[in-house]
Amino acid sequence: MRAVRDHVRVVVQGRGRRVRRAGLVGLLWVCAEVAVTVGVVVLLLVVHQVWWTNRQALAAAHERVGQLEREWIGLPPVLPPTPSTSSAPSPPSASSDPPAVVDPSHDPDPASPAPVAPKPRPRESAYGVLRIPRLGVVVPIAQGVDKRTVLDKGYAGHYAGTAQPGAQGNFALAGHRNTHGEPFRYINRLRAGDEVLVDVRGKRYTYVVGKVLAETTERDTGVIGPVPRSAVKPEYGYSAPGAYITLTTCTPEYTSKYRLVVWGTLKS
Incomplete structure (x- = not known):
């Protein structure tokens, strides 16, 4: 009788181990599925951020360049096809934030009987085109360096308070190095010796690259001063007044440290 009880006890213990082992395998399987799912989601987010945003911003920026060029030669803009069913247009959104500088691309309507004050143009509205032949870059220039409304559109952003294209002082621009x-x-x-071209309403300003500062801090405002000189590395920059252009971006790649x-300098 005792032998029978011992035999039964052994059998029950064996089943318990198999149940625990099956539960552990199931848990590991669930964890693996969760890890794979999270990995796929992260991969899709990376693809969207690095690849898809580039395509979207680049296409929109090139379209805006084309629109500007058509405006400058007096051609009507190319409008998207209208839908077959008409709908009431949405009211325009009002902006209480006036532009930092006067829009250089505005001309008063010659048919108006009296001079008309120019409408404030939104800060993110493009007014010029930046071309860097060596790199094949052709992008719109807009006022301000706000990420959402300017830089994430693939535009070059004009630092508020810096000089206008072709003027004395420092015409300073920012742009993304990665994504958008x-x-x-x-x-x-x-x-x-490389050239950087700036077009504003059909007028071209040609700048010639003179110096490069490979790395400085994000708070080094001296680099966009009227006479650009690094406040962190004073050996980099200029010492005499002139007509300058400054291009700034983040470094190293995929960081903003x-x-x-x-x-x-402006080519005479």
């Missing part, structure tokens, strides 16, 4: 069109991704490849700066 990444117009300034390869400005580290620019060398002394430091700033990369390229300077040029």
